[in-house]
Amino acid sequence: MSAAEWKKKCESEWGLQGAPMPDCLDWKSVYESRPLGRNLLKNPMPYGLSKDNPPPEPELPEFPSHGPPRFEPDGDxxxxxxxxxxxxxxTSGIPEGVVVCALPQYSWFTTEQVVDLIAEGLWDKLLDEFQPEIVVQDWYEESQLHESIYQLHVKLLGADKSKVIAEHTVSPKExxxxxxxKWKExxxxxxxxxxxxxxxxxxHRVKNSFLNGFFPTKFSGSSVVVKAVKTSP
Known part of the structure; x- marks a missing residue:
């Protein structure tokens, strides 16, 4: 196929009519990289769990752990x-004079990625002029571990990574x-x-707990997807 044919294929299959389509791009490479409609995050299920199946029930230890507290979950x-x-x-909720034998030790486990939109196959004019929707989605495991077990912070950054152009933060209460x-979206x-x-x-951050055993909060199905939809100014 010619360069013009690859360009036309991208335009028609991705619904980019009206979007800037510079002739200088290698449209065959753009098409093969599939930058629109696919998840741009790598390894979105590091625990090996799918959001389409219920999260596994935590395993209660038969005997209390006498080793040091554990804070890092298993996963790739x-x-x-x-x-x-x-x-x-x-210790804020413990009345004065009460003897406490053990308290849960909490920790935040933070995982993050930076997606290079140009390296993934998108192009400057599409992002600057057409401004396709950028859809972020995540799923975390509902639990009674604590009222705050999950936080999400996503930023859209400029070319030098220091300028924050837009951001979204959420910290739901349980x-x-x-x-x-269940998995919560x-x-x-x-x-x-x-x-x-x-x-x-x-x-994103998930809260883990250690008290006679390690109890993590898991996540699954993390995604960043650029959709071929023109946004409103």
Missing amino acids: FTSWTTNIEVLPYD DCSIHSH VSHVFSGYGPGVRYVHFQ
Whole structure:
């Protein structure tokens, strides 16, 4: 196929009529990279769990653990940058004079990725002028571990990664009196974000607990998808 034919194929299959389609691009490579409609995050299920199946029930230890507290969950976190923040013990709700034998030790487990939109096959004029929707989605495991077990922070960044053009943050509160142990969806659509976006910084945190055993909060199905839909200014 000629360059013009590859360009036409991209335009028609992705519904890009009216979008800037520069002739200088290698449209065959753009088509083969499939930058629109696919998940641009790598390794979206590091725990090996699908959101289409219920999360596994936690295994209660037969005997209390006498070793040091554990804070890092099991999983393959290739492509993710990870960090662990161990939180101080919360003694605020304990009346004065009460003897406490053990308290849960909580930690935040942060995982993040930076998506290079140009490297994934998108082009400057499409992002700056057409401004396709950028859809972020994530699923985390509902639990009664704590009222705050999940946080999401996504930023659209400029070319030097220092300028934040748009961002979205969510920190849902859990109703610990209700427990159905399902995956809970978190999503956001970036639209009308303005010119200059070149990167998507995806970061989420899940809370883990250690008390006579390690109890992590898992996530699955994380995604960043650019859709061939023109956003409103």
